[in-house]
Amino acid sequence: MSDRIHSLSGYMYEYQKSVQDPESFWSRIADSFHWxxxxxKVVDWNFETPDVKWFVNGKLNITENIxxxxxxxxxxxxxxxxxxxxxxxxxxxxxxxxxxxxVCQFANAIKAKGVGKGDRVIIYMPMVPxxxxxxxxCARIGxxxxxxxxxxxxxxxxxxxxxCKAKMVITADGNxxxxxxxxxxxxxxxxxxxxxxxxxxxxxxxxxxxxxxTSGLDIWWHDAIEGVSTENKAEEMDSEDMLFILYTSGSTxxxxxxxxxxxxxxxxxxxxxxxxxxxxxxxxYWCTADVGWITGHSYIVYGPLLxxxxxxxxxxxxxxxxxxxxxxxxxxHQVNQFYTAPTAIRALQAYGTEPIEPYxxxxxxxxxxxxxxxxxxxxxxxxxHVGKGxxxxxxxxxxxxxxxxxxxxxxxxxxxxxxxxxxxxxGIQLVILDNxxxxxxxxSVEGNLCIKFPWPSMLRTTYGDHDRCKQTYFSTFPNxxxxxxxxxxxxxGYYRILGRVDDVINVSGHRMGTAEVENAINEHPKVxxxxxxxxxxxxxxxxxxxxxxxxxxxxxxxxxxxxxxxTVNKIIGPIARxxxxxxxxxxxxxxxxxxxxxxxxxxxxxxGDNLGDISTLFNPEVVEAIKEGASx
Ligand code: WT7
Numbered sequence: 001m002s003d004r005i006h007s008l009s010g011y012m013y014e015y016q017k018s019v020q021d022p023e024s025f026w027s028r029i030a031d032s033f034h035w036x037x038x039x040x041k042v043v044d045w046n047f048e049t050p051d052v053k054w055f056v057n058g059k060l061n062i063t064e065n066i067x068x069x070x071x072x073x074x075x076x077x078x079x080x081x082x083x084x085x086x087x088x089x090x091x092x093x094x095x096x097x098x099x100x101x102x103v104c105q106f107a108n109a110i111k112a113k114g115v116g117k118g119d120r121v122i123i124y125m126p127m128v129p130x131x132x133x134x135x136x137x138c139a140r141i142g143x144x145x146x147x148x149x150x151x152x153x154x155x156x157x158x159x160x161x162x163x164c165k166a167k168m169v170i171t172a173d174g175n176x177x178x179x180x181x182x183x184x185x186x187x188x189x190x191x192x193x194x195x196x197x198x199x200x201x202x203x204x205x206x207x208x209x210x211x212x213x214t215s216g217l218d219i220w221w222h223d224a225i226e227g228v229s230t231e232n233k234a235e236e237m238d239s240e241d242m243l244f245i246l247y248t249s250g251s252t253x254x255x256x257x258x259x260x261x262x263x264x265x266x267x268x269x270x271x272x273x274x275x276x277x278x279x280x281x282x283x284x285y286w287c288t289a290d291v292g293w294i295t296g297h298s299y300i301v302y303g304p305l306l307x308x309x310x311x312x313x314x315x316x317x318x319x320x321x322x323x324x325x326x327x328x329x330x331x332x333h334q335v336n337q338f339y340t341a342p343t344a345i346r347a348l349q350a351y352g353t354e355p356i357e358p359y360x361x362x363x364x365x366x367x368x369x370x371x372x373x374x375x376x377x378x379x380x381x382x383x384x385h386v387g388k389g390x391x392x393x394x395x396x397x398x399x400x401x402x403x404x405x406x407x408x409x410x411x412x413x414x415x416x417x418x419x420x421x422x423x424x425x426x427g428i429q430l431v432i433l434d435n436x437x438x439x440x441x442x443x444s445v446e447g448n449l450c451i452k453f454p455w456p457s458m459l460r461t462t463y464g465d466h467d468r469c470k471q472t473y474f475s476t477f478p479n480x481x482x483x484x485x486x487x488x489x490x491x492x493g494y495y496r497i498l499g500r501v502d503d504v505i506n507v508s509g510h511r512m513g514t515a516e517v518e519n520a521i522n523e524h525p526k527v528x529x530x531x532x533x534x535x536x537x538x539x540x541x542x543x544x545x546x547x548x549x550x551x552x553x554x555x556x557x558x559x560x561x562x563x564x565x566x567t568v569n570k571i572i573g574p575i576a577r578x579x580x581x582x583x584x585x586x587x588x589x590x591x592x593x594x595x596x597x598x599x600x601x602x603x604x605x606x607x608g609d610n611l612g613d614i615s616t617l618f619n620p621e622v623v624e625a626i627k628e629g630a631s632x
Contacts, residue, residue, distance in 0.1 A: 003028075003029050003032065003271055003274065003275070004274055004275060004278070005275050005410055005413060005426075006413065007413060008413060008414055008415075010413070011410060011413060011414050011423075011426070014426040015423075015424070015426045017426075018426040018427040019427075019429060019453075022042070022043065022427065022453065023042040023043060025426065025427065026042050026043070026054070026267065026427065026456060027039075027042050029267055029271050030042075030055060030058075030263075030267050033060070033065050033069075033266065033267065033270075033306075034060065034064055034065050034068075034069050035055075035058055035059065035060045036059040036060055036061070036236050037057070037058060037059035038058060039055035039056055039057055039058035039239060039263070040056050040057045040058075041056040041057075042054065042055060042056075043055075043056075043454060044056055045454045047454075047474055047478075047479045047480065047481065048474070048478065048479060049470065050469065050470055050473070050474045050481075052454045052458060052460060053239070053240050054239060054240070054261075054263055054264035054267075054454070054456045055239040055263040055264065055267070055456075056239065056240070057238070057239070058238070058239040058263050059236050059237065059238060059239070060236075060237060060239065060262060060263060060266070061139070061140065061142075061234035061235060061236060061237055061262075062139050062237070062243065062262055062265075062266045062302070062306075063103060063136050063139050063140045063234055064234050065266060065270075065306055066136065066302070066305040066306055067096065067099060067100040067103060067136070067305075068100065068234070070096045070308050071096060071097060071100060073308070074096055074281075074308050075095060075096050075097040075100075076095050076096075076097060077095060077096055077282075077308070077310065078093045078094070078095055078284075078310040079094055079095060079096045079098075079099045079305055079310065079311065080092075080093070080094045080099060080129050080132060080305075080310075080311055080312075080313055081093050081094075081284070081310060081311070081312045081313070081333055082094070082128065082129045082312075082313045082314075082315070083312060083313070083314045083315065083316075083329050083332075083333070084176070084315050084316070085176040085177065085178070085315040085316035085317075085320065086176065086316075087321060087325070087328065091332075091333075092129060094129055096308075099132075099133070099136075099305075101230035102129075102133050102230070103133055103136040103137050103140055103232075104137075104140065104229070104230050104231055104232035105225050105228050105229065105230045105232075106130075106133050106134065106137040106224075106225060107136075107137040107138075107140040107141050107232045108228045108229055108232050109137075109202075109224040109225045109228050110137055110138070110141065110143070110168065110170075110202070110224075111141050112224075112228070113168065113199075113200045113202070113219075113224070114167070114199060114200070115138075115141065115143050115167055115168050116141065116142070116143065117141065117142030117143065117235055117237075117241075118142065118143070118144065118241075118242075119143045119144070119166075119167045119168070120143070120144045120145075120146060120164040120165060120166040120167060120245065121134075121138050121143050121144070121145050121146070121166060121167065121168045121169075121170060122145075122146050122147075122148055122157075122160065122161050122164075122166040122168070122169045122170070122198075123135060123138075123145055123146070123147040123148070123169075123170045123171075123291075124147075124148045124150055124152075124157060124169060124170070124171045124184065124187070124188060125147075125150060125170065125171055125172050125184070125204065125291075126150055126172055126174075126175035126176070126177075126182075126184065126206060126315060127290055127291065127313055127314060127315045127316075128172065128204065128206060128313075128315060129313060130172075130204050130221065131147075131291045131313075132291065132300070132301050132313065134170045135147070135244075135291070135297075135301055136301070138244075139243060139244075139262075140232060140234050140235065141232075141234075141235050142235035142237055142241065143168075144164075144242045144243070144244055144245060145243075145244045145245075146160065146164055146166065146244060146245040146246065146247065146257070147244075147246065147291055147292050147296075147297070148160050148247070148292065149290060149292025149293060149573075149575075150175055150182070150184055150290075150292060151292075151573050151574060151575055152292075152572065152573040152575075153187070153569065153570055153571060153572055153573040154187045154188075154190035154191040154570075155191070155570060155571050155572070156255075156571070156572050156573055157187060157188065157191040158191035158192070158193075158194045158195050159254075159255070160247050160255070160257075161191060161192075161195045161197065161198060162194070162195055162197070163247070163257055163463065163464065164245055164257055164463055164464070165197040166195075166197055166198060167197060167198065167199050167200075168198065168199065168200050168201065168202070169188055169192070169198055169200075169201040169202075170201070170202045170204075171184055171185055171188045171201060171202070171203055171204070172184050172185065172203060172204040172205070172206045172207075173185050173203060173204070173205055173206055173207050173208065173209055173211045174206060174207035174208075174209045174211075175206070175207070176206070176207060176315060176316070177316065177317055177320075178316060178317045178319065178320035179320065181207050181209060183209070183211075185203055185211040185212075186211065186212075188201060189212060189214075192217075198217075199217075200217060200218075200219065201217060201218050201219070202218075202219055202220075202221050202224050203218055203219070203220055203221060204220075204221040205220060205221065205222065237262045238262070238263075239261065239262055239263030239264065240261045240262070240263065240460070241261060241262050242259055242260070242261055242262075242460075243260050243261055243262045243265055244259075244260055244297065245257040245258065245259055245260075245463045246258050246260070246293075246294055246297065246400055248294075248400040248401070248511055249504065249511045249512055249513035249516050250472055250484075250502075250504060250513050251484075251502045251503040251504055251513055251514070251515060252513065252515055252516075253513065253515040253516050253518070253519040254516070255513075255516070256462040256463075256465075256468060256469075256472070257462055257463030257464065258400050258401050258459045258462060258463075259459055259460050259461045259462065259463050260403050260457065260459060260460070261460050263456070264403075264455075264456030264457050264458070265298075265302070265403050265404075265456070265457045266302070266306060267456045267457075268403060268404045268427075268455060268456040268457035269298045269299070269302045269303035269306060269403065269404050269457060270302075270303055270306035270307050271404075272298075272303065272404040272405045272425055272457075273298075273299060273303030273304055273306070273307050273309070273404075274307050275410050275413075275425065275426075276368070276394050276396060276405050276408050276409075276410055276411065276425070277337045277339070277366055277368065277394065277411055278337075278365075278366060278410065278411040278412055278413065279304070279307060279309050279336075279337060280336075281308070282310075283309065283310070283336040283337060283365075284310050284312065284333050284334055284335050284336050284337075284363070285304055285309050285310065285311055285312070285335070285336065285337040285339075286311070286312035286314070286329070286330070286333070286335045286337070286338050286339065287299045287300045287304075287311070287312075287339040287340075287368075288314060288318070288326070288338075288339065288340040288341070288344065289339075289340075289341070289370075291313075293400075293510070294398075294399070294400040294403070295339075295370055295371070298403060298404050298405075298457075299339060299405075300313060303404070312329070312333060312335065314329060318344050318347065318348060319347070319348075319351075322355060323348055323351040323355040324355035324356065324358060324359065326338075326340070326344075326348070327355070327356050327358075327359040327361060327386075328359060330359065330361055330363065330364060331359045331360055331361065331363070334363040335363055335364060336363055336364065336365045336366070337364075337365060337366040337367075337368065337411075338364055338366070338367055338368065338386075339367075339368030339369075339370065339394075339396075340368070340369065340370075341369065341370055341371040341372070341508070341509040342369055342371065342372050342373070342374040342375065342378050342509065342541060343371070343372070343508040343509050343539060343540055343541055345369070345374070345378045345381065345382050345386075346375075346378050346538065346539045346541075347539050349377075349378060349381045350538075350539065353385050356385055356386065361386060361387075361388060362388075364386070364387060364388075364391050365391055365411075365412075366391055366392060366394065366411040366412070367382055367383070367386060367387050367391045367392070367393045367394070368393070368394045368395075368396055369382070369393060369394070369395045369396065370395075370396045370398070370405075370509070371506070371508075371509025371510070372499075372506045372509050372541045372542075373419060373496075373497050373498070373499060373541075374393075374395055374418075374419060375419065376418045376419050379393060379395075379418040379419060380418065383418075392409060392411045392412050392416050393409075393416055394408050394409050394410070394411050394416070395408060395409070395416070395419070395420065395421045395422070396408040396421065397421035397485075397495070397497050399483060399484075400459075400511070401458065401459040401473065401483075402455070402457065402458060402459075402483075403457030403458060403459070404455075404457040405425060406424060406425060406428050406430075406451075406455070407421040407422065407423065407424050407425070407428070407430070407495050407497075408421055408422065408423075408425065409421075409422045409423070410425075415494075417494055419496060420490070420494045420495065420496045421495050421496070421497055422494045422495060423493075423494065423495065424495070427455050427456075428451065428455055429451060429452050429453040430449065430450070430451055430452075430487075430495070431450050431451070431452050431480065432445055432446070432447040432448065432449060432450070432487060432489060433447055433448045433450050433477050433480065434447045434448070435447075435448070437477045437478070440489075443489055443490065443491050443492065443493050444489070444490065444491050445488070445489050446486070446487070446488040446489075446498070447486070447487065448476075448477070448482065448483075448485075448486060448487070448501060449482075449483045449485045449486065449487035449495075449497070450477050450480040450481060450482050450483065451480065451481040451483070452479070452480050452481075454481075458481065459473070484500055484501060484502045484504060485497055485498070485499065485500055485501065486498035486499060486500070486501045503515060503597070505532075505533070505534030505542045505544065506534070506541055506542050507534075507537075507540050507541070507542055507543065507544060507575065507576075508539075508540045508541065508575070509541070510575055512544065512575070512576055514531075514532040514533060514534075514597075515532075516572065516576070517532045517544060517546065517568065517572070517576050517578065518530045518531065518532050518546075519571075520567060520568045520571035520572050520576060521546055521548060521564055521567065521568060521578070523567050523571055524563060524564050524567040526550050526551045526552070526553055526555070526560065526563075527548055527549070527550055527564065528549040528550060528551060529548075529549045529587060530546055530547065530548045530549070531546070531547045531587050531595045531597065531600055532544060532545065532546045532547075532578070533545050533547075533597055533600045533601045533604050534601070534604075535580075535601070535604035535605045535606075536605055537579065540579075543579035543580065544576070544577070544578040544579050544580075545578065545579065545580045545582070545600075545604040546564070546578040546580065546581045546582070547582050547584045547587060547600055547626065548564065548581055548582070548583055548584065549583075549584060549585070549586060549587065550583050552583075557583050560583065561581040561583070564578070564581055565577050565578060565581065580604075580631055582626070582629055582630060582631060583629070584622070584625065584626050584629065585622060585625050586619055586622035586625075587600070587622065588600065588614070588617050588619065588620075588622055588623050588626070589617065589618045589619060590616070590617065590618060591616075591617075591618045593618070596617065599611055599614065599617075599623060600626075603623075603626055603627055603630050604630070606630075608627040608630060611623065
């Protein structure tokens with residue numbers, strides 16, 4: 001495709017153009033896609049309400065751009081290569097032609113079950129090709145998919161189903177993860193006890209484990225597609241029709257349904273994919289994320305397939321059957337671009353270089369990182385031992401809400417700098433604001449990362465509650481999108497993300513709201529009050545530390561902490577399980593009753609001797625007791 005940047009001066013030129021005249025810039029990029037009807041206006045926006053529209057009145061179907069458009073040029077090329085959990089099991093290759101047929105067939109199948117344009121469909125699945133097929137089938141008929149990561153609990157799943165009033169759930173019997181077999185359908189059964197909107201579920205047979213099929217509700221995937229045509233005319237969608245909803249945590253207790261729409265998301269994921277990874281035709285690209293997160297949406301499925309790439313999907317975990325699995329897969333499929341998370345790199349780093357040694361890794365050209373700041377040590381290990389010193393690392397900063405990569409080197413084109421996401425992509429107008437909302441201009445400044453101009457793949461609303469979108473992202477700093485991240489622009493103008501400035505923690509690259517974890521902990525009948533903070537964790541980046549006031553009621557501390565962890569497992573899922581729980585006699589509060597998290601964060605980080613003046617607290621005496629009981 002013609003929108004590739006090839007040099008540093010090319011980047012600077014494109015960036016300037018994108019800021020001076022965004023409309024011509026994006027219009028030129030969008031021109032290379034297939035539109036049923038061209039747009040009337042490139043962008044219409046207002047960050048106050050907020051109201052953002054891209055490619056106004058344009059008509060398209062994103063799957064025509066992913067599938068039909070590629071049929072004649074690369075029909076026999078691999079679109080998806082699926083690598084199973086068990087290395088002994090055969091991998092599966094789906095060419096663009098095959099993927100087209102499977103998507104059309106499944107689209108017809110879900111349509112026959114009564115799902116149509118605008119209906120919401122929940123996808124709760126393991127990392128199998130059918131997860132991508134299900135997403136694209138929804139997009140084909142204009143249904144709005146909402147993927148829920150298969151590690152979430154029944155409770156978290158039913159919350160999401162109910163929030164978007166989903167009509168259908170697409171799932172599987174079970175999930176192979178390492179040497180474990182995880183029940184999936186069972187969780188759906190449990191969730192559906194509390195959901196009225198769901199009319200049918202489709203169940204893929206993956207593990208073959210025993211499950212309950214409810215007649216009139218559940219149907220096997222293979223039965224649903226039996227004899228169904230592999231041709232389907234894509235539904236015509238407006239640019240601003242919803243493509244998907246993806247739930248994400250924030251500083252309040254309830255996850256938000258981030259809404260992305262068809263036209264802008266299509267343009268930006270494809271554009272950013274090609275430029276950041278410098279993908280060349282014929283390359284094999286692998287992103288290790290799960291489709292349950294935004295990274296899986298934008299950079300396993302939509303971005304790469306829009307660009308006509310070959311995208312690997314991996315079912316398993318990095319340490320099964322051993323800590324060399326990632327590298328075995330890179331050699332086996334001759335991976336050229338490899339995109340993973342710092343937490344995975346640190347976990348593998350802990351095994352030393354021995355598991356890497358048997359592998360050549362000579363096909364690798366580009367390494368990527370996403371999800372949290374990558375510390376310098378992990379950056380160098382990744383660079384030296386995985387990339388053998390010859391692959392640029394693209395440290396990509398972005399968010400569920402941004403839809404695509406916002407700040408990152410372009411591989412081999414713009415400079416890299418360890419622990420820096422470096423420079424914004426063309427079209428991305430960053431500003432740094434101080435707490436009063438004044439713009440900090442020039443270099444060597446630090447403050448709140450905001451964006452002052454819309455970009456095509458930005459969120460449009462939070463599902464069912466537009467005011468929440470406004471309050472969360474557009475009210476802290478009027479007329480700006482606020483990311484929630486702190487940032488530094490160094491003396492050379494490069495950006496370094498400093499982490500969240502709100503009550504959100506980042507555990508293994510997954511966003512957790514502290515309030516959400518507290519709500520879950522508080523569900524335990526013996527918990528009186530709790531406060532959750534993040535603390536530095538060697539592998540996860542941040543760990544979850546919970547300070548809890550309990551009515552012990554004859555229980556041991558050990559017994560109670562175990563019960564609390566189980567409660568969190570049940571309410572949210574294992575990803576939110578606290579790493580440390582400390583039972584405390586009280587929580588440090590201001591005179592107005594606000595919990596002083598700053599103090600708890602310091603104690604949790606082992607910096608309890610450095611609390612500063614605490615005499616203004618309502619209950620300063622409690623701090624000593626907490627410090628004494630702290631576990632490190
Ligand atoms: C938050 C967004 C975007 C996909 C994965 C997470 C943090 C993300 C980086 C990076 C420093 C990063 C930010 C951001 N984050 N990438 N390269 N360097 N921090 O998506 O769950 O929406 O979380 O992840 O704090 O706000 P998410």
